[in-house]
Amino acid sequence: MRILFAGLASAGHTYPMVPLALAARDIGHEVHFAAGEHVHPPLRRLGLNPFRPADSFYEIYAEDLEPDLARLRPDLVVHGWGVPEVAVAARRAGIPALWHGFGRMFPRDIGFERPDGGVHLDICPPSLQEADFLATAGRIPLRPVPFSEPGDFRGPLIYLTLGTAFGTPEVLTTAIRGLAPLGVPLVVATGRVPPEDLGPVPDHVTLRAWVPQAAVVPHADLVVHHGGSGTTLGALAAGVPQLVLPQGADQFANAETLLAAGAALRLLPGELSADAVTEQAGKAPSLRDAAHALAEEIAAMPAPEEVARERLAEVK
Numbered sequence: 001m002r003i004l005f006a007g008l009a010s011a012g013h014t015y016p017m018v019p020l021a022l023a024a025r026d027i028g029h030e031v032h033f034a035a036g037e038h039v040h041p042p043l044r045r046l047g048l049n050p051f052r053p054a055d056s057f058y059e060i061y062a063e064d065l066e067p068d069l070a071r072l073r074p075d076l077v078v079h080g081w082g083v084p085e086v087a088v089a090a091r092r093a094g095i096p097a098l099w100h101g102f103g104r105m106f107p108r109d110i111g112f113e114r115p116d117g118g119v120h121l122d123i124c125p126p127s128l129q130e131a132d133f134l135a136t137a138g139r140i141p142l143r144p145v146p147f148s149e150p151g152d153f154r155g156p157l158i159y160l161t162l163g164t165a166f167g168t169p170e171v172l173t174t175a176i177r178g179l180a181p182l183g184v185p186l187v188v189a190t191g192r193v194p195p196e197d198l199g200p201v202p203d204h205v206t207l208r209a210w211v212p213q214a215a216v217v218p219h220a221d222l223v224v225h226h227g228g229s230g231t232t233l234g235a236l237a238a239g240v241p242q243l244v245l246p247q248g249a250d251q252f253a254n255a256e257t258l259l260a261a262g263a264a265l266r267l268l269p270g271e272l273s274a275d276a277v278t279e280q281a282g283k284a285p286s287l288r289d290a291a292h293a294l295a296e297e298i299a300a301m302p303a304p305e306e307v308a309r310e311r312l313a314e315v316k
Helices: 011-026 037-045 062-072 084-093 131-136 169-182 213-219 229-237 251-261 274-281 284-299 304-310
Strands: 002-006 030-034 076-080 097-100 119-122 138-141 157-161 186-189 205-208 220-225 242-244 264-266
Touching (some): 002 011, 011 030, 011 037, 011 097, 011 229, 011 304, 157 169, 169 274, 213 229, 220 274, 229 242, 229 284, 242 251, 242 274, 242 284, 251 264, 264 284
Parallel strands (some): 002 030, 002 076, 097 119, 157 186, 157 220, 186 205
């Protein structure tokens, strides 16, 4: 079977789809991946045949993909929530398609068009998924498997990230000033903020523009982050307590859900200070039982290999 994956050209939207694409490839399916060139290098190294549809650099419109659907003639299209027009293109071409989620179903007011209808590969643990989506959508549960490039880390440590789109020097500096006094090695992914813009830091603080997140999170005692879905699920899968500093998009809803589940603490923008970060980080051990329970829930979800083997071929 020939399968076309399609997603937004960002790590947060593309990487959640990679484990299923690899599982499909490994059982003999021919896999291609439509996305902007920003995410091509890792996809190419993995043999997932990435290409840029038409003039698309980030989003993909139906007209962008239609020539490639005619060229490749896939048997199935798997497309991320962030590219709803791929569903339109597949429907016009008469090709079966699946939505692939990136976390909890996002609120209606964050700038993304919510998917309408169809069957969803849902990587959010059911206990955290939006109730209406859980009750009404066609869903294929799929275990979220964190993906990133390899890395060499040893714990214990604290991991700090604000993702690739939402970081600012002010928020990162405040979080570093709050976490550094704990004396635990601190690994900081600075994202769009150049590390040199954060000034001098103590010797036990490591600043890197990019950190292979799936490699560092399992060694962390605490993940401090913006509430992006990828970091949220990665920390949950590893059973690591979280401190969420939401900045925008779906992050406030994610933070509220984690707070209610007892797996995270939260500081809203108006509450953020170095002292508040220090205080909240000190409470992290109280979150471990809830974090471990959610990790067990995730581990019980169907693995990508199982879904690729047993569910993809049945989609009509």
